[in-house]
Amino acid sequence: MPAPPFQPGTHPGCGKVKEVLSRLGDKWTVLAISMLVEQPRRFNELKRLIGGISQQMLTRTLKGLERDGLVTRKVYPTIPPQVEYGLTDLGRSLALPLMQLGLWILDNINAIEAHREAHDRKAAQD
Numbered sequence: 532m533p534a535p536p537f538q539p540g541t542h543p544g545c546g547k548v549k550e551v552l553s554r555l556g557d558k559w560t561v562l563a564i565s566m567l568v569e570q571p572r573r574f575n576e577l578k579r580l581i582g583g584i585s586q587q588m589l590t591r592t593l594k595g596l597e598r599d600g601l602v603t604r605k606v607y608p609t610i611p612p613q614v615e616y617g618l619t620d621l622g623r624s625l626a627l628p629l630m631q632l633g634l635w636i637l638d639n640i641n642a643i644e645a646h647r648e649a650h651d652r653k654a655a656q657d
Contacts, residue, residue, distance in 0.1 A: 554599060559584055559592045561629055564618065567602065568626045571617030601625060 554560055559581070566572060566580045578589050593616055596602035601622035607613040618626060636643075 551599070554595055555625070557592070559588055560596065563589070563592050563596065564601065564622060564626055564629055565633070567616060567618045567622070568630065571605070571615045573613060573615050577616065596622070
């Protein structure tokens with residue numbers, strides 16, 4: 532991995548990195564990928580597993596992931612049509628670091644919450 536430039540944001544690839552990070556940093560993207568790690572799933576199953584996501588937002592998220600090559604969309608010729616989503620090899624390669632990040636959060640959530648509470652108490656006193 533090349534060293535970052537002395538002037539942040541001046542590397543020609545920074546815009547591309549920013550664009551991809553904006554997709555991957557979205558909570559719905561992380562949750563959708565996490566739900567697809569074990570097996571492909573149908574749309575309504577994903578919606579139910581994720582919880583709290585609207586149909587429109589899930590559709591938008593899955594279309595973006597499909598466009599980026601992270602998710603496949605398979606339509607079964609049934610009435611009504613059934614659609615199943617799964618991770619591509621590229622999506623699976625992303626799932627591991629995302630899951631590791633989730634584990635890091637779980638390992639450190641107590642410390643994070645304690646820092647938040649201390650910060651909020653101090654802010655309320657100022």
